[in-house]
Structure formats: structure tokens, C-alpha cells
Amino acid sequence: MEDGMARTTTALLTRLSQAVGVSGHEREVADLVAQELGPFVDEVRTDRLGNCVGLRRSRTGAAGAPRVMLAAHLDEIGMVVSRIERGGFLRVQPIGGVNVQTLLGRQVVVHAAEGPLPGIIGHPPPHLTADGSRARLPRWEELFVDCGLSQDEAERRIAVGDLVTVAQAPLQLLGDRLAGKALDNRASVAAVVEAMRRLQELRHEADVYAVATVQEEVGLRGAAVSAFHVEPDVAIVVDVTFARQRLVSEPDVVELGRGPAIAIGANMHPRVVEALTETAREHGVPHQVEAIPGRSGTDAWAIQVSRQGVPTGLVSVPLRYMHGPTEVVQVSDVQQTARLLAHFVARVHAGWVEQLARWE
Known part of the structure; x- marks a missing residue:
């Protein structure tokens, strides 16, 4: 080509x-x-x-x-905010066949009415995780998004039903390949x-x-x-x-x-x-x-x-x-x-x- x-x-x-x-x-x-x-x-x-x-x-x-x-x-595929919890943490649910094992620690974007908000999918540190929990995949009800907001701020700026997508810029790899x-x-x-x-x-x-x-x-x-x-x-x-x-x-x-x-x-x-x-x-x-x-x-x-x-x-x-x-x-x-x-x-x-x- x-x-x-x-x-x-x-x-x-x-x-x-x-x-x-x-x-x-x-x-x-x-x-x-x-x-x-x-x-x-x-x-x-x-x-x-x-x-x-x-x-x-x-x-x-x-x-x-x-x-x-x-x-x-x-x-x-993507996610949707299903609940705003104490501390400003967001619970999410999948839209389409989202591979949950790829999400922990990922940067995400919450598509709020006022504009996109940055966030991350948090995870417990291994120091505080039981050995049995480390070996299994997380369940959706265990995932949460942290936008750095207090509960009051999160409830003011984010609504149940807002979309969440992974923040991933395309990356040119070697060999004529593109990741994204x-x-x-x-x-x-x-x-x-x-x-x-x-x-x-x-x-x-x-x-x-x-x-x-x-x-x-x-x-x-x-x-x-x-x-x-x-x-x-x-x-x-x-x-x-x-x-x-x-x-x-x-x-x-x-x-x-x-x-x-x-x-x-x-x-x-x-x-x-x-x-x-x-x-x-x-x-x-x-x-x-x-x-x-x-x-x-x-x-x-x-x-x-x-x-x-x-x-x-x-x-x-x-x-x-x-x-x-x-x-x-x-x-x-x-x-x-x-x-x-x-x-x-x-x-x-x-x-x-x-x-x-x-x-x-």
C-alpha cells in the first residue's frame, strides 16, 4: 500500500x-x-x-x-452510571459485552450533561484484599468510578443514566498496526x-x-x-x-x-x-x-x-x-x-x- x-x-x-x-x-x-x-x-x-x-x-x-x-x-460497548454512593463513588453497569477483567485501574470518561468528566475505575490494594478475592474476577456490583468528587458534587454534576467510556487514545504500533x-x-x-x-x-x-x-x-x-x-x-x-x-x-x-x-x-x-x-x-x-x-x-x-x-x-x-x-x-x-x-x-x-x- x-x-x-x-x-x-x-x-x-x-x-x-x-x-x-x-x-x-x-x-x-x-x-x-x-x-x-x-x-x-x-x-x-x-x-x-x-x-x-x-x-x-x-x-x-x-x-x-x-x-x-x-x-x-x-x-x-460502554457503561452507564447506575447509582451515586456515599463518598461520591459511582456504580456502573455494562452496555453490551464489556470484558470486566480489562477495567480495573482504567481511566474513564463520564459523559455528564455539563460535559465530559475524567475518572478512574478504582480497585482495592492487594494489601487489603483477601487471597481468595485476588484470584477471581470482580463482579459488576463491586466496580466503582472515582471522579474525585464529594458526594454532594457528584450528585450535582452527574446523573444516573450518564454514559461512561474508557479513555483510550489511539496508539500507532509497529508493523502497520493501530490500537484503540x-x-x-x-x-x-x-x-x-x-x-x-x-x-x-x-x-x-x-x-x-x-x-x-x-x-x-x-x-x-x-x-x-x-x-x-x-x-x-x-x-x-x-x-x-x-x-x-x-x-x-x-x-x-x-x-x-x-x-x-x-x-x-x-x-x-x-x-x-x-x-x-x-x-x-x-x-x-x-x-x-x-x-x-x-x-x-x-x-x-x-x-x-x-x-x-x-x-x-x-x-x-x-x-x-x-x-x-x-x-x-x-x-x-x-x-x-x-x-x-x-x-x-x-x-x-x-x-x-x-x-x-x-x-x-
Whole structure:
């Protein structure tokens, strides 16, 4: 990859990672995605649930253009203030699948009405902790946030229901890798934005809907709503998947730096998988294959069964340390995912879409 393109993608990933968008509260990051998509689409809007939908119309002028949906969820996991206790300490509860073992001692931000407030997740010192307690994970009811406020100040400045996110600035690692929060799934959002940019250079018959979906982490809700409205002829969901890391079994991972993973399984239409694989081979896109025999746990699960059914594919960016405060991706994998998506869209035509509905 050219250095300039890598820098552009890294800058986009950094902006997306820094934005706040906990499930159900995605307005800030949705506005950013709309801004990033704007130059590459004919129109962009936000629907009633908060999904950001950009439309790039067919560039062939053909009547009855097929509809292709590229979907990547933009929400992130986080926490919410559930109680303010004596001493000004805040109790919190998770929004989405937060990994509690990664939180102790972390710096956080409490998103209060008056503005963001710094805090830390406290922990008892080992000197005052029984041996048995040290060996187990903390329970949520044992976690607390300390903003340095008295009880009166905390009750005046913070409310039950305020969001809490980990304070984690993106960090450029060696080997073309970036660490940061919310790269699940901002890395895939970046790939979709980059794919729409690349489509400016390609001729495509399809109307292309780039959809950044909300509330994936709490139940695939944005995907269900947006697919019902867009009514795509074919959909490609872009998410992240487990990259090789320590203490994770070998069969369950793909590799960083070897391109996107194309999923095969019950959630994915065989002809869509075939077209994605052929596209990757024809255009020299490095890629991997991921077998998912049952539920994928992604937006593909909801989109596949929207209305009368949607032929769906799943393309995933390899990622380490999923649902932690410092997830890691390789920038080249994001760029190769974008290449695959753009060239796939360019090959979609009405005749092929009609074949998807027939199984002979």
C-alpha cells in the first residue's frame, strides 16, 4: 500500500475510534460517519433509529438498478452510571459485552450533561484484599468510578443514566498496526467509507447503500430496521473477527496482515460467498476463509431474514483483543477489505441478482 493511502486510512481510523457512540447513543459517531461519507455519495441521511445511510446511485444509467447494501455497525460497548454512593463513588453497569477483567485501574470518561468528566475505575490494594478475592474476577456490583468528587458534587454534576467510556487514545504500533477503543467495529466502518471512495473510480450498475448501523452490540437492532427500509437485493456485512493472539485456540482465529476473512456458513448465501471469493482472486486481494457453521453473531444474522430474505455475505477485518479497551487492527487489512468491497459492488448486475433467487 502507498504510504499516503495508509496515512489517510490511519487518520480515518483514529477519528472514528476517538468518537463516542455507545449502543443506543450513537449520535456523535453517526454524524462523523455522515461527514466522512458525504463526498462519496449522492445523499446521506440518518433514519429514526439512528442508522447513517449513504446512497451512491448507479453510474450506468440502467433502469431498475439492483440494490447493494454494505453494512457495518458503528456502536461501541460502554457503561452507564447506575447509582451515586456515599463518598461520591459511582456504580456502573455494562452496555453490551464489556470484558470486566480489562477495567480495573482504567481511566474513564463520564459523559455528564455539563460535559465530559475524567475518572478512574478504582480497585482495592492487594494489601487489603483477601487471597481468595485476588484470584477471581470482580463482579459488576463491586466496580466503582472515582471522579474525585464529594458526594454532594457528584450528585450535582452527574446523573444516573450518564454514559461512561474508557479513555483510550489511539496508539500507532509497529508493523502497520493501530490500537484503540471501539475498533470493533469502527475498523469496518472505515473500510466501508474507503470502499465508497474507491467506487468513484469504478463503473457500477448497482445503487449502493453504505449503512452504518446502530445497536448491534445489544441485539442487531439497527441492521433489522435499515434492511427493512433499504430492501436490498444483496447485502455484505462488514465486521471484525478474532485474529491470532495469545491464549486463544488455533482453529478459532485468522491472521493479522493477510487481508479480510470471507465467511462461509448458514448465515451466508453460497453464491454471494462465491462472488466475493472470485472478486478477491481476480483483483489480487489477499483474503482468508472463516467457517461459521451457525449463528454469526453479526448484523448478517438480522439482515439475512429481513422481509422475504436477503442474500447476504460477511467480510471481516482481523482484530485482536475484541471487546477490550485496546483492540488492535492492521491498517492494510482495512484497506484490502475496502478494495474487496468496491470491486464486488462493481461486478453486481441485474442478471446476477436475479440468479440469487433461483437455486437450480
